Amino acid sequence: MRNNMMFGPILGLTLLLAAQAFAREEYSRSFDKTTTLASGQSVRVEHRMGNVNLRTHAGRDVVVHASIRVSASNDADAKRLADEIRIEVAPAGSALVIRTEYPKEEHDGFLGFHNLSYLSYSVNLEVTMPETAPLELRNSFGSVSIEDLKANGEITNAHGKLTFRNGRGTQRLENQFAAVEVTGNAGDVEIRNSNGAVDVSDATGIVNVKDRFANVTITNPGRGGTIVNGNGAVQVTGAGGDVRITNSFGKVTVTGVKGNLVVGNGNGEVEANSITGSAELNTSFGTVRFGDIGKLLSVRATNSAVIGRKVGESATIENSFGRVDISEVHKGIRIVGGNSPITVTDVGEEASLKTSFGLVTADRVGGVLTVEDNNGAVKASGIRNSANVRTSFGAVLLDGVAGAVDVENQNGGVEVSLQGQACRPVGIRTSFSPVRVRVPDNASYAVAAKTSFGKIHSDFPMTISGDIGTDSLNGNIGGGGCPMRLNDNNGSIEILKGGKG
């Protein structure tokens, strides 16, 4: 216990001893200069090896404060190098230039320091400048922080975080291997970065971002923007204008766009919600999810599922190897899938659905339903217009079709329930499976049914015309008139009561 209690102080003492035994000499000095900026003059800062903090004020003075620090193995060398580091503040052309000059390196060391390896240095710069003066700033190996700049800015940094707050004007920011963070700018913002995250919020203008190998997050871009990224996630929230995003190998998430949205992603998910305009969502190898698209929706997705609801106008979806599940499309929908199931619910106008090797389900379709499937079943209900279905090796179940019915199947049963008293022409062809048609009680049909190796049965009394045989039947239900053609091979045909009147 006692030993434990002593451990802390002993460690403290040993640390102090070590600090003394191996201490290097550090020397620091300050540089201060104030100058007045002429009207129309801009400010240019050229710096490296340290941080730059830039603030603004309403006056015309430019106040420069630099903290110069040097580490060497002896005081004299540290002081000598610190004295050789110069901060130049001088006009050049239409700009006031603030430049940090380090001694030039020569082949045998710089300025007589023959062994460079024992020297190190850094300079931190603090600048206060007129808020309405345009700014050009370059730095590397240090952070850059800019606040309250009310003029155009062009800021380039590398290997240090770039922070920009509460600005006005067009801002061009560039960085490498470190983050860029913008909070508040009345104007456009353009950012180029690589290997560093980008986070922009509350820029009232257009926000354009180009990045790679990092995440991009944009919140409330006043007039929308364009984001080009790769190998990182992209997230946009609350855009006041059109948004265009190109990305790869990362998820794209967009929520709240007052305008149109175009997403081109590759190998990544796409999620888009609350878009007042049209949305074009393209990707591969990643699920597409959407909700509440105000106008047109277009999705092109390979090896991806497409899932979403609520489209203000019509929707077009092309995909493969992923299920499609769409609901609440105000106008029509066209889906071309492949090797995957399709489900649509509550479509206002026509629905055209094409796939293979997957079940097609359609509920409550306001217009014509057209289904083309291969090796897949088709199940539809509440179709307020006609239904045209082609498939094979799967059953077709149509419940409550208010329009004409045309079904062509192979090796799959067909069961159709007709709706209403008016004439709904019916044509059904299949093989190796039964055909069953449910007809409303008071309906009238001119029936032509034919099968081979099967029976024909009718719940309704029929007025027969022509020859009567077990494999063919021609006759009228009720007053006749409305054509019903049923053809089967190797399957029975049943005409049953029970359609929806």
Add this chain to the structure above:
Amino acid sequence: MTFDCKDLERALAVPELLPDAREHAKVCDACRRELWLWSEMSTVAPDLREDWETPELWPKIRQSLAAQQKAAKPHGLGGRLGWRGDWRMLAGLAAVLAIAVSVFVVTYSRPAAAPAVRQDSDFLTEQTLKEVEKTEAAYRASIDKLSRLVQPKLSASENPVAIADREKLMGLDSEISNVRATVAHNKFNAQLQTDLASLYRDKQDTLKEILQRAQ
């Protein structure tokens, strides 16, 4: 697929299976309850997370170290306490090890939580630099080994992921060599050493990801 209760756990890990799970839950009370619980947990969990700021921590440590160093410097601690020679050197060496480990932790290990080096001091000490260089050499050797494992897989593939990975690694290598050249002329600059360490970490992470994908 025919979804069964035993598939539920898998469905919670694979989002593509969730629609089947939900469909199944419509007719299965037990699975419905399980799904509801998971959904509740994911809604509630983010609110349970708690963060707090400790802005005084590092300034206090810095102040205390500065005060101790200031107190020790004028007379030399050995003279003050009457300790001499070998004991002092041994203690010094032990402390060097402690400092080196601290700098290694701050500079090369993850997560890089403490910005102590960057904020507290602009420069490394000579001994700390030695340890950092030694650690860097070991780190580079380990990354090189990883590279040798990954390289055949990466160069053999022409898929877009591999192309992007190759591009990223090339970019990182080029930047590592640029930063190393800069560090060579400013070795004690803690910011530069931290930047270099972060590039190595990025490269290591990228190589690990490639290896994981290949497996």
